[in-house]
Amino acid sequence: MTVKQISVFLENKPGKLAAFTKLLSDNGIDIRAINIAEASDFGIIRMIVKDIYNATTLLKDANYICSVTDVLAVEVKDEPGALSSLIAVLGDKDVNVEYMYALTNRIKGVAYMIIRPNDQAKAIAALEGSGMKIVSTEQLF
Amino acid sequence: MERYYQPEIECASREEIRKIQSERLVKQVQNVWDNVPMYRKRMEEAGLTPADIQSVDDLHKLPFIEKDDLRDQYPYGLLARPLSDCVRVQSTSGTTGRRVVAFYTQHDLDLWEDCCARAIVAAGGTKDDVCHVSYGYGLFTGGPGLNGGSHRVGCLTLPMSSGNTDRQIQFMTDLGSTIICCTPSYAAYLAESIHERGVRDQIKLKAGIFGAEAWTEEMRHDIEEKLGIKAYDIYGLTEISGPGVSFECSEQTGMHVNEDHFIPEIINPKTGEVLPDGEKGELVFTSITKEAFPLMRYRTRDICVLSREKCSCGRTHVKMSKPLGRSDDMLIVKGVNVFPSQIETVLLNQGYPANYQIIVDRVNNSDTIEVQVEMTPEMFSDNLSEVTAKEKELVAGLKAMLGIYAKVTLVNPKTITRSEGKAVRIIDKRNLYKG
Ligand SMILES: [Zn+2]
Numbered sequence: 394m395t396v397k398q399i400s401v402f403l404e405n406k407p408g409k410l411a412a413f414t415k416l417l418s419d420n421g422i423d424i425r426a427i428n429i430a431e432a433s434d435f436g437i438i439r440m441i442v443k444d445i446y447n448a449t450t451l452l453k454d455a456n457y458i459c460s461v462t463d464v465l466a467v468e469v470k471d472e473p474g475a476l477s478s479l480i481a482v483l484g485d486k487d488v489n490v491e492y493m494y495a496l497t498n499r500i501k502g503v504a505y506m507i508i509r510p511n512d513q514a515k516a517i518a519a520l521e522g523s524g525m526k527i528v529s530t531e532q533l534f
Numbered sequence: 535m536e537r538y539y540q541p542e543i544e545c546a547s548r549e550e551i552r553k554i555q556s557e558r559l560v561k562q563v564q565n566v567w568d569n570v571p572m573y574r575k576r577m578e579e580a581g582l583t584p585a586d587i588q589s590v591d592d593l594h595k596l597p598f599i600e601k602d603d604l605r606d607q608y609p610y611g612l613l614a615r616p617l618s619d620c621v622r623v624q625s626t627s628g629t630t631g632r633r634v635v636a637f638y639t640q641h642d643l644d645l646w647e648d649c650c651a652r653a654i655v656a657a658g659g660t661k662d663d664v665c666h667v668s669y670g671y672g673l674f675t676g677g678p679g680l681n682g683g684s685h686r687v688g689c690l691t692l693p694m695s696s697g698n699t700d701r702q703i704q705f706m707t708d709l710g711s712t713i714i715c716c717t718p719s720y721a722a723y724l725a726e727s728i729h730e731r732g733v734r735d736q737i738k739l740k741a742g743i744f745g746a747e748a749w750t751e752e753m754r755h756d757i758e759e760k761l762g763i764k765a766y767d768i769y770g771l772t773e774i775s776g777p778g779v780s781f782e783c784s785e786q787t788g789m790h791v792n793e794d795h796f797i798p799e800i801i802n803p804k805t806g807e808v809l810p811d812g813e814k815g816e817l818v819f820t821s822i823t824k825e826a827f828p829l830m831r832y833r834t835r836d837i838c839v840l841s842r843e844k845c846s847c848g849r850t851h852v853k854m855s856k857p858l859g860r861s862d863d864m865l866i867v868k869g870v871n872v873f874p875s876q877i878e879t880v881l882l883n884q885g886y887p888a889n890y891q892i893i894v895d896r897v898n899n900s901d902t903i904e905v906q907v908e909m910t911p912e913m914f915s916d917n918l919s920e921v922t923a924k925e926k927e928l929v930a931g932l933k934a935m936l937g938i939y940a941k942v943t944l945v946n947p948k949t950i951t952r953s954e955g956k957a958v959r960i961i962d963k964r965n966l967y968k969g
Contacts, residue, residue: 400916
């Protein structure tokens with residue numbers, strides 16, 4: 394079970410991020426999680442939204458470069474050590490994490506990690522094998 | 535010992551070459567007069583008939599033609615043979631406006647391949663060689679030209695085409711490629727990649743034939759040293775035939791023009807006056823053996839020098855210098871000549887669109903150059919390190935090509951300013967010549 398993430402190319406210039414977020418809010422895109430990775434002259438925005446199709450259509454029409462990637466959303470307890478045990482589970486099975494980011498939950502005491510592993514199938518096997526809970530897009534909203 | 539593909543013509547006496555050129559020129563003039571309305575009209579406007587062209591001494595009387603004429607006559611206007619006699623089309627990359635399409639009869643292809651075979655033999659090629667062709671195949675003339683030449687020489691030919699560096703290097707090591715044909719910027723990149731992979735001792739290359747873009751002596755030395763080869767320059771234009779219009783010999787001091795097929799002239803680009811050997815000016819070609827698509831006094835816009843000094847290789851054909859620039863769009867940055875076409879070549883080789891902008895500025899009394907490139911869905915990834923790695927590769931490619939560092943900025947699609955539909959390629963903020 395995977396979650397679809399939208400990645401967007403964004404120039405690193407004043408006003409670009411503001412214009413981007415305004416476009417999404419003006420069009421009522423419900424963003425569940427957002428993460429920005431920055432290089433010197435550009436950034437990559439990664440986000441989990443409710444309606445992938447609407448969001449990508451909107452972005453493409455506005456001349457943004459974007460792509461949709463399958464990532465894993467894993468439930469972790471909102472307590473010390475939960476994240477390191479998640480990483481250990483993956484590391485034990487030789488799965489590398491390209492990047493990851495957190496989103497808080499509406500249910501208290503539980504958080505979700507969005508993970509982009511180098512090997513999706515191996516990651517799923519490792520997580521399921523250790524009893525970790527992988528959730529669907531619907532469960533995030 | 536020097537070897538030749540067609541020694542009887544490559545080493546013919548100057549008198550003999552002149553005689554062949556005059557005969558062929560007279561025939562070609564009659565041919566275009568009879569078959570190409572544009573040439574007839576231009577000659578009539580200049581008050582000429584075919585009878586006015588009796589030898590190469592009369593060549594200067596003919597009007598010039600330019601790239602715009604080729605675009606205006608697109609696609610069939612300059613054909614001198616029925617389309618049914620043509621067997622091949624090649625085309626220029628055509629980044630702005632209409633592209634140029636050139637037609638070939640089988641005979642045209644045969645002569646073109648002969649020219650490329652001369653270049654391969656001049657670079658030491660024999661039937662025992664493994665010739666690795668990493669020019670692009672397709673409409674671009676690089677791949678098809680060298681491929682045909684390699685067959686004629688009898689080399690084992692690897693039609694690699696461009697890109698996929700891992701596969702290139704694997705074939706090179708597994709099949710023992712001895713001659714590599716590609717653009718100089720790709721050669722520099724390959725050399726770098728071979729070193730990174732630590733497989734230099736498994737490479738059997740002895741020579742490279744590099745063309746289709748401008749390169750420097752520094753690049754040559756760098757490539758020669760890194761790959762342990764001798765690097766030969768080759769020149770050509772799709773309009774005239776493709777690579778092999780001229781090629782370098784072992785002396786490496788200029789490229790012998792295949793004068794039995796192409797007559798070169800150097801002119802003053804402002805006045806059109808023909809300049810003597812040794813003077814710098816615009817290179818003009820007349821293709822005297824082309825059947826399908828003959829060009830008469832075609833202005834290449836390349837700035838060159840011709841030399842008829844005796845060459846140690848034994849070839850008697852005139853030598854042309856590397857193009858020293860374009861007659862129209864040269865920039866001087868940090869004292870180095872920079873041509874937008876060089877930047878464009880690197881972009882295209884690395885899979886970027888040819889839509890770019892060059893911004894030249896002066897910061898603290900030092901020139902800076904920035905190349906803005908539009909991001910494409912193909913180049914994009916959700917993974918930051920993948921995108922920055924591609925960006926670094928582009929910076930390295932530009933450095934190898936230009937000899938100076940250029941900052942690369944990736945921008946959103948459709949953000950590069952266009953005026954009247956044509957992109958503004960160069961923004962020079964230095965205002966050095968103001969007032
Ligand atoms: Zn020579």
